Amino acid sequence: MRRHLHAEWTKLRTVAGTGWLLLGLVTLTVAGSVVAAAAVSCTSAGCDYDPAKISLFGVQVGQTMAAILAVLAVSGEYGTGMIRTTLAAMPRRAAVLAAKAAVVTGLTLGAGTVAVFASALVGRRILLGNGFTRGPGTPILSLAEGPMLRAAFGSVLYLALIALLSLGIAAAVRDSATAIGVVLGLLYILSILPFMIADPGWQKLLWQISPMNAGLAIQATTKLSGLPISPWAGLGVLTVWAAAALLGGGLLLQRRDA
């Protein structure tokens, strides 16, 4: 397994795009959060927004970079035919996929931590500058407080799970353009579907099974009782998605010719 990891790490490290994608992940996440935080202002009626969601808003944009990174780790090899060399050198296909997953997860966790914590710190400063409060006389949460820390750490895990979900889908679909289309469709379209259906029962169910909505429930720090799914259960839903994708992708990788 160590040799597998080493091989995958070497491949990913020496591909030109990886560094740019990780940089893009950090930049897009922070930029998205800054824009969202700067755009929010409180009305006289109070601050209706969840400060954690706003200051971590960029995750919704930055996740695309994590998805590309993961998709390219697999479908890039199919594009060039490198996959045949890879599988000839390492015939245990499950181990190859596991090694790819480990390397991609590690990179995403690293870049995600930087991105998320930078967003949280900068976003909080901007929100405080806008006069954002939780209520009369209560300042918004700092990173040292439980719910905010959960939101931040959860967002890092969220990014890693998105990468794993994308990896599994790429292993199943193989073509890069199709894989990225499927991933983004799954994330964004399923996230908007509940807003298109008026029936409250369906709305709630669709919200609960959507990987993006459920996964991002981890960012909620206010009105928790009103959420269709609790923060950690939401991240659990995303974990199930990622696991299912990896399992499906792994099975197909083992069954099919490369």
Place this chain on the structure above:
Amino acid sequence: MSATAPYRSGARAGRGGFARLLRAEWTKFRTVRGWVLAMVAAALVTVLLGLLSSSGSHSSCDGVCPAVPVGPDGEAVEDKFYFAHRPLAGDGSITVRVTSMTGQIRLPDLNPGTRRVVAGVVPWAKAGIMVKESMKQGSAYAAVMVTGRHGVRMQHNFIHDTAGRPGGVSKQSPRWLRLTRSGEELTGYESADGANWTEVGTAHLAGLPAAVQVGLFAASPGGLTVTQGDFGGSSAASRFAEATAVFDKVSLRGSVGGGAWRPDDVGVTLNPDGSAHHPGGFKESGGTYSVTGVGDIAPLSDGQQIENTLTGVLTGLIVVIVVAVMFITAEYRSGLIRTTLLAGPRRGRTLVAKALAIGTVTFIAGLAAATAAVTFGKQVLRANGNHILPVTTLTELRVIVGTAVLLAAAAVLALAVGALFRRSVAAVITAIVVTVVPYILATASVLPADAARWLLRLTPAAGFAIQQSIPEYAHVLGDYAPSAGYYPLAPWAGLAVLCGYAALVLGLAVFQLRRRDA
């Protein structure tokens, strides 16, 4: 010595050349089974998701919803106000002095179940004088009025509004209002002292019969509360509000029917026991009249809009983007691009032919999908008891054809991005991030409405504005947020932004294609 003539190609240049290029690109598209299937799938998914979301929408009224009145211009209207009126035959005029406008507004409950009502009038509370075709809801009218915070206005037929002098009314500064009728022409005047009159505006009410109703009215739309949804989007709720205006110095000219004023609570909601829910009122004492009204005389925005049946377009768009990108990147991957450029050495024209081919194919698929989605979606919505806001055939056509153009322009944009990047993943991501993601962030996220509006002005997602069928009215207070389906740009302007982006990136791609080795 014999001179050999230089070789001349027998192929004709000019237009015939472009038609050949176009045919070549069409053949390339047609013969890749995956792309054809994907385009069919894009159309199908657009229709099916639209139908799914339509079938999930049920009306909230028990049984059959009451019929919604329709105004003279064909739009659904709210026509609910208190009207003390008398018949007028032929030409004439009415003049009044308004000395006060007061009211009450219900605020959001602090403790559930406890009503919180304060004195005051909402900005668009209105009271004044009116000439109305008949007492039927939705019939033609013209009115001059004072409003809560928008000064004197002249409005007619629900959607037309002209501003007069700003400022409110009080005992110290009353407002005189006059409305004269001459055939189908109605003219509104206002005055501060009853001596010097200023014209506010005129209205032409086509087909106004000789016998009309003239009188005093009052109405107050509900107070609007927009709450940010806990998991994105926003919802608007209307709270009860009423307005009371006091009139005196009422004078009528023309052949006005004799007898007393007839009070009518037009369109009042009835409780299950038959009594009026939030009734208005009319009091008369010694030439002073007090009219209290609840409701509004304005275009209606509650109800299903036809574009609600097109929610599947977003998913179809993703598929279209993937196909359009691969239409060019697959050539780079397989090396076919070198053959293509050898056959069509004028690279700009070759790429334009490619764009035209994918644009046309997408347009046709999009047109079929949008037509089916709107046609069947409306039937499903109606079957579920929903009220669909009526629009003109032209508007419906604009929504359907515009959606097809939206998809085609996005396909051209995606193709151009693909030609620029030459890599599928980067191109697909870029195309999705600039078209689909801004739309989702603007309509279904925790992003505040102002930020959402900017996204829909500046990004290619502005093109979705072409789907808005119900316009925003400046004289109606509503939740005109992107999450409610209202775009910051006019329909064609929004589509122009998207087409502009597509043309710009295509131009860039042509420039780069000419410069670079393939």
